[in-house]
Amino acid sequence: MDSESQSPLSVVVIGASGDLARKKIYPSLFALYCQDRLPEEFRIFGFSRTAYSDVAFREVLEKHLTCRYAPGESCKVLMQAFLERCYYVPGQYGDRDAYLDLYGRMHEVEQSREVNRLYYLSIPPSIFLDVAHALGGAGLVQCGISSPWSRVVIEKPFGSDRASSDELVRGMAGVFREAQTFRIDHYLGKEVLQNLMVLRFANLVFEPLWNNHYIESVQISWKENLSVAGRAGYFNDYGIIRDVMQNHLLEILALTAMEPCSKLDAGHICNEKIRVLRSIRPLTLDKMSLGQYTGAKVSDQAVPGYLEEENVPADSRTPTYAAAVLEVDNDRWRGVPFMIVAGKGLDSRKTEIRIRFRPVAESMFSGLMEGSGPNELVIRVQPDEGIYLRVLAKVPGSPMRLKQTELDLQYHRVFDELIPDAYESLILDALRGDKSLFIRKDELAAAWDIFTPVLHAWDASDEKPESYPFGSVCTDGARALAERYGLSADAL
Ligand code: BG6
Numbered sequence: 001m002d003s004e005s006q007s008p009l010s011v012v013v014i015g016a017s018g019d020l021a022r023k024k025i026y027p028s029l030f031a032l033y034c035q036d037r038l039p040e041e042f043r044i045f046g047f048s049r050t051a052y053s054d055v056a057f058r059e060v061l062e063k064h065l066t067c068r069y070a071p072g073e074s075c076k077v078l079m080q081a082f083l084e085r086c087y088y089v090p091g092q093y094g095d096r097d098a099y100l101d102l103y104g105r106m107h108e109v110e111q112s113r114e115v116n117r118l119y120y121l122s123i124p125p126s127i128f129l130d131v132a133h134a135l136g137g138a139g140l141v142q143c144g145i146s147s148p149w150s151r152v153v154i155e156k157p158f159g160s161d162r163a164s165s166d167e168l169v170r171g172m173a174g175v176f177r178e179a180q181t182f183r184i185d186h187y188l189g190k191e192v193l194q195n196l197m198v199l200r201f202a203n204l205v206f207e208p209l210w211n212n213h214y215i216e217s218v219q220i221s222w223k224e225n226l227s228v229a230g231r232a233g234y235f236n237d238y239g240i241i242r243d244v245m246q247n248h249l250l251e252i253l254a255l256t257a258m259e260p261c262s263k264l265d266a267g268h269i270c271n272e273k274i275r276v277l278r279s280i281r282p283l284t285l286d287k288m289s290l291g292q293y294t295g296a297k298v299s300d301q302a303v304p305g306y307l308e309e310e311n312v313p314a315d316s317r318t319p320t321y322a323a324a325v326l327e328v329d330n331d332r333w334r335g336v337p338f339m340i341v342a343g344k345g346l347d348s349r350k351t352e353i354r355i356r357f358r359p360v361a362e363s364m365f366s367g368l369m370e371g372s373g374p375n376e377l378v379i380r381v382q383p384d385e386g387i388y389l390r391v392l393a394k395v396p397g398s399p400m401r402l403k404q405t406e407l408d409l410q411y412h413r414v415f416d417e418l419i420p421d422a423y424e425s426l427i428l429d430a431l432r433g434d435k436s437l438f439i440r441k442d443e444l445a446a447a448w449d450i451f452t453p454v455l456h457a458w459d460a461s462d463e464k465p466e467s468y469p470f471g472s473v474c475t476d477g478a479r480a481l482a483e484r485y486g487l488s489a490d491a492l
Contacts, residue, residue, distance in 0.1 A: 005431060007147050008041040008115045010106060012140075014131055015122035016046025016057070016088065019230075020155065022064050024186075025120055026086070028423035033082050034069035037428060043109060046088045047102050057088035068418060093127050099138035106140070117142065118430060119152045124234065128154060129171040136175040143177070153182045153430050156247050157238055158439075161455055162448035169441045182430045183439040187248040187351075189422030189429075191411070192381045194437070196255045197269075199379075199387065206377075207260075209357065211332045216374065219354040219482075219491045220252050221341040227293070227303060227470065228320065228344060233311040239318040244342040246451045250277065251439075252381070253338055256353055257328050266435040270443055277446035279330040283454040289466065289477030290458070291321030293345030296469035303470045306345070317458075319465045320344045323478035323492070325485050326450070337485040341478060341492060345470040351381040354491045365392075368402045373488075385411040385419060 011029060013021050032038050046057060062083060067075035089105050091098025119135060121128055132152065135141055142150040154172070159165030172181060187193060200206050209215070222244055228235040235243060254273040261268035295305035306312060306320050321343035328338060357375040369392070376390040387409045395401040411419060429437055439447075468475045474492035482489045 006039045008110065008112045009039050009043075009118070009431070010110060010115050011042070011044045011118045011120065012102070012106075013044060013046045013120045013122055014093075014135075015048050017048040017050040017052065017060070018122055021046070021048075021120075021122045022060065024421070024423045025122060025427070026061050027064050027066060028421055028427050030065045030079070030082050031069055031421065031424045032428055034067075034075075034078055038431075041111065042085060044086045045102065045106055045109075046086065047091060047098075049090065049092060051090045052088050054086070054088050058083040058086055061086060093123065093131055093134075096134050096137060099134045099140065103138045103140055114148045116148050116431075117150045118427075119150065120427075121152060121154045125155075125157055125159070125168070128168065132172055132175040141175055149180070149433070150176070151180045151182055151430060151433070152176045153184055153427075155184050157242050158183060158444055159448070160238065160242060162445060162452040165444055165448050169444070178441055181441075182426075182435065183441075183444065184426055185247050185251050185439055186422040186426060187381075188251055188437040188439075189424075189426040190381055191419050191425075192379060192385045192387070193252060193255060194425070195387075196252075196379065201260045212334060212336045214357055215336055215355055216358045217337050217339065217356045217485070217487050218253075218256060219339045219341070219356070219487060220249055220256070220352075221354075221491060222249055222343070222351045223341075223346045223348055224344045225346055225349050225471070226344060227309065228306065228312075229304075229309055232306075232309040235320075236312050236316055236318045240320055240322045240342050240344065241451060241455060245322055245324065245340060246447055247439075249340045249342055250447050250450065252351075252353060253280075253326065253340060256355075257333055257338070259332070264436075266438075266440075269436050270440045274440075274443050274446050276328065276330070277443065277450065279328050279333075280450050281327045281329055282450055282452075283324055283326060285454055285457050285461070287326075287481075288322060288324045288454060289475060289481045290319035291343065291468045291475040291477065292316075292318070292465040293320050293470045293472075294467045296471050298471045303345075305470065317464055319458075321346075321465070321468060321475055321478070323475070323481050324454075325481060337487060339482060339485065339487050341474070343474065345468075345472075347471050347473050349383065353379040353381070354488075355379075356488065365402060368400060372402060372404050 013025055015021055029044060065079055070078050087105060087109060089102045091101060121131060123131060142148055159168045200210060254276050258272040258276045261272050292306050295308060296303055307314055307316060323341040326338040326340060355377040359374040372392055378388050380386045389407040390404055391407060392402045393405045395403045426437055466475050466477045478492055479489045482492060
């Protein structure tokens with residue numbers, strides 16, 4: 001680590017006993033610890049409602065830490081040393097005295113007064129503001145941007161439309177300045193997405209073709225073969241558009257469609273993402289198809305439908321599936337449909353970007369190209385990270401025959417390095433103060449502007465989402481939408 005980041009560090013996880021903290025935040029911090037990427041003097045203070053002692057909480061954490069970066073015996077030693085740096089303070093989120101307990105505990109344990117502090121709010125958005133104010137009120141937030149600094153990491157959803165998001169941004173700014181605020185969209189930490197700018201702008205072969213003259217359509221699809229069980233209460237208030245589309249998919253779209261930056265830094269990257277987001281026409285219901293999964297048998301097991309999930313009202317209209325066609329109204333993209341699709345309860349788990357090039361119009365091979373599709377660049381974000389380009393090739397021998405083949409870059413074959421979890425990369429960036437992969441407030445506003453009108457229109461309508469059985473490939477509505485725009489339904 002560089003000298004600045006060797007300063008003492010306390011990471012404070014609010015909502016420490018929750019799923020995200022146990023499964024992602026602590027394991028990512030442990031991964032960074034194993035790679036020697038945390039300062040010598042660092043501690044983690046967990047705060048949440050469950051009454052654990054330090055020892056009991058460490059036992060909970062231990063079950064979630066993995067030895068990816070330190071296989072063998074050394075892992076046990078590292079794990080022990082890491083857990084000894086994990087402290088726990090129980091308290092109610094709304095109780096100001098509880099934050100004074102946290103303050104007291106931190107001061108008792110920290111050996112220095114000059115400690116950098118990273119607050120990770122792993123809590124429901126409805127209590128972000130109260131918790132931020134309580135932290136500020138307890139004197140836990142240093143206003144300095146340089147060392148010793150205090151920074152806050154918050155998780156989406158940031159509001160539920162443009163107005164509530166603005167309100168949240170304003171409220172949080174009363175405690176943490178924009179420069180101290182790190183809004184996470186964990187998809188930006190995924191390796192393949194971090195590679196997108198490199199692929200587009202560090203290789204000569206793509207950029208000249210990356211426009212409406214050569215690209216016919218872009219499809220970005222996100223599928224999960226899971227139900228919302230366990231978080232249906234949250235999900236029912238937000239739905240798939242707010243949960244996945246307005247953030248993860250829009251960020252993928254921005255990275256796919258943005259112009260090159262004049263400099264590789266957070267400000268320039270963000271400016272370009274915002275520019276392209278602002279060129280997207282606000283979405284309307286006629287360019288969308290919404291669905292909700294119903295119960296079905298999957299591998300001989302009965303899976304309940306969305307409406308049968310605990311905490312979901314029987315008449316819920318919350319979509320678990322959404323397909324939308326977005327139009328980017330600028331010179332590069334005018335006329336190219338961007339179809340984005342997100343769904344839970346589908347047949348598989350997959351996130352990918354498909355860039356379909358225009359067909360070769362006239363070719364001396366015309367008679368031999370029957371049945372072949374146009375070139376397609378597929379960027380597989382997960383699982384099995386990879387990038388492949390569909391090209392035509394001559395089958396060896398005669399007579400001349402052409403075959404669709406793939407130039408294939410599979411991460412596990414090409415790279416020896418482990419692919420870090422998105423949270424590892426993002427937490428490390430937050431510690432370094434690098435905001436390139438975080439969402440700035442004006443970017444957030446631009447993202448909400450695309451979806452707010454359609455969300456309000458859906459809320460005001462009494463239309464029902466289309467039913468689809470759990471385990472489906474997609475909905476009929478999505479297929480019809482794809483056909484309407486001349487897109488391939490195979491990619492859904
Ligand atoms: C979260 C959504 O942001 O991303 C979840 O709230 C979703 O609904 C999750 O399941 C998917 O993340 P990943 O990294 O497992 O694809």
